[in-house]
Amino acid sequence: MIPRLHLTILLHPQESRIGDRVALPEGPSEISRRTPDFHKPTQVLGKPLGLPCISRKPFFLIPRAREGVLVKRDEHGTKLRVNGVSLKQELFVDMTALSRGVVITLAEHLVLLLHFSDLGAVPRDLPDFGLVGFADEVVRIRHEIQQVADLDVPVLIRGETGVGKELVAQAIHQHGHRSRRPFITVNLGALPSTLAAAELFGAKRGSFTGATQDRSGYFVAADSGVLFLDEIGEAPEEVQAMLLRALETLEVTPLGGQRPVSVDVRVLAATDADLERDIQQQRFKAPLLHRLSGFELLIPPLRERPEDLGLLFTHFSRGVERELGIVPARDSKDPFALPRLPVALMERFVANRWSGNIRQFRNLVRRLHISNRGREVLEETPQISRLLDAEINALPLAAPPSVDVAAKGAKDAAAPKRKPRSIEENELLRAMEDASWEPKVAAEILGISRASVYDLIRRGGTLRVANDFSEEELRAAHQRCNGNAAEMSRQLKVSVVALTRRLRGMGLE
Known part of the structure; x- marks a missing residue:
């Protein structure tokens, strides 16, 4: 499905309206107190924003093909902020900003998010599995949990720290045929390397210093149920080999023991590590990754x-x-x-x-x-x-600050085109600074074409464009600014969009 622009209610005086959304048409949309209808993602019917503080005079969202959206309001309409900037007349939001989501605040009472989604109607019978929200990736995860929960295949759950990997593991257990059986969680990052094997596979009395009695280990404790191996990327190398054997044979041998013990365990694992990189650096065994990833779930940040x-x-x-x-x-x-x-x-x-x-x-x-x-x-x-x-x-801007045409004044907006040779370098510098170093915006301020702005930059000796900087200069600035692209843009006096593109090409973004 092709992604469409949506508006989602992030904040509303009536909490029950939060999360309601509307898919916008391909052409211009008008947003007011009375239109359009916002609805729950699992429903078809909805109702408009309805607040009396929202004007009946609409503001408009006007798409420009493959470029972005123009946000336009009536001077007597609802007061708006777009990404924190007060809107007087109109403002253009580019595709980079839209891809991240644009905040539209109405009359200090309501917050909407303008964003892309390829989400159609969410089936009402799709369980939420304890996951809150209806972002595309969250709905995808729900579908995938539904597909894999009642199977016995190992599942590798991947995602950054704090995204809810254990919650997903619990959902798989609770909706599988082992739901009434044990669910044992082991954080491999918290196990001392000297005891990890004994904790996982068990140990016989006297098998190591401190082993004063037999212990069964987590695999045996999870027999007939589910064993969740959190932080699998932290498993010691010797334990990885033992894990691989246990998964292949469904048997574990306690430390100091002679006879293997059969176990019936479904293994779920989770990590925030780049296991493919760890394999290249010989810190993780490729066969273990292949065995663990009978199915993979990627949890979004x-x-x-x-x-x-x-x-x-x-x-x-x-x-x-x-x-x-x-x-x-x-x-x-x-x-x-x-x-x-x-x-x-x-x-x-x-x-x-x-x-x-x-x-x-x-x-x-x-x-x-x-x-x-x-x-x-x-x-x-x-x-x-x-x-x-x-x-x-620490957050790089996803897009440059948009320019409110009215804020620049009707005189500037309607200014006739000038001859580029009439513009001196100090005037160019002021315009670029006012435009947050975006040549397109500076061109509007100066009344010349964007191509002419680039020509003036190249002829002068003060400013440069992003492609003029060497990789060494950019890496030094990246380190100096702690990866903050917005701060780099200010220091280097260059477009944050073009700069972000260069950084991405260098693997720094």
Whole structure:
């Protein structure tokens, strides 16, 4: 299915509306209090935004083929912010920004996310398996869990730390035919290498110093059930060989023992490591990877599913409220009520890298509620600000700041084309700085073509384009700026889009 643009409600005064979405047509869309209808991903019928603070005068989303979307509002319509920038008249959002998701804030009451999705209607009978959200990749994982849960094949669950790999393993167990049998979890990263074999396969009394009695080991404990090997990439080399043999023969031999013990175990494994690279560096055995990956599940990082942030926030908030004994908030009947979470915080949530993924987000939601006990509105405390600032500062921009045509003034927008030779280098420099070093935007400011801007850059001696920098210069700047493409753009005075393209080609992005 070809991805289509969607709008998803991230924040709404009525919590029950969070997560509602609408697929946009290929042509222009108008968004107002009365249109379009937003619905649950599992439903067909929905209803409009409906808030009286949202104007009946629509704002428009106008696609430009393979380029992006023009966001345009009436000067008397709803006040908008697009990715945190107040919109006066119109603003162009390019494909790079759309691919990441663009935040549209309406009248300080509502937050929408404009994003691509190839998701059609989600079957109502598809279990959620404990996974919150309806991002494309989350729905895909649900389908894959449904396909593999009732089988006995080994499953390798891959994804960054904190994405919820153990939750997926539990879902596979709970929906399989071994659901009433043991589910044993072993974190191989936490096992001392000297004891890992004994813990996994068992040991006879006296087989090593400290073995004062027989122990059965995790494989035997999981007999007839499921053994979940977390952090499989941390398994010591000698244990990898023993694991491979156990998986191939369905037998384990305790340390110090002479007779193998038969086991009937389904093995699930998880890792955030690049096992293929570890194989090349001879830190992981290729046959073990092949044996473990009878089926693979790839769990996406949180930053790749921003459309789920509203649902996740609501889900974790309810858990914290139960934990703290707080009476949960209900959908307000006041049509002018503000959402409990300030819209600016949701904007920051979307901008965050979330290097710790779901685990980090859940912990932040808990801190936010604890810091605001007794308050009706969840205010951003200094502690929360520090946590968010640390992540946002490390986040390269997915697209340059879009330019609000009206903000530049009608005189600039309607300025006649100039002769490039009339523009001196200091004027070019000022225009490029005002345009955040984007030649296309600088061309609009100067009233010349983009090609003329590139010609002026090449003729002058102050500015360069991204392709003019050597790899050594870019690597040094990348290290100096801690990988922050936006900061690199400011220091090098070059387009962040072109810079990101160069970094990606160098394997740095």
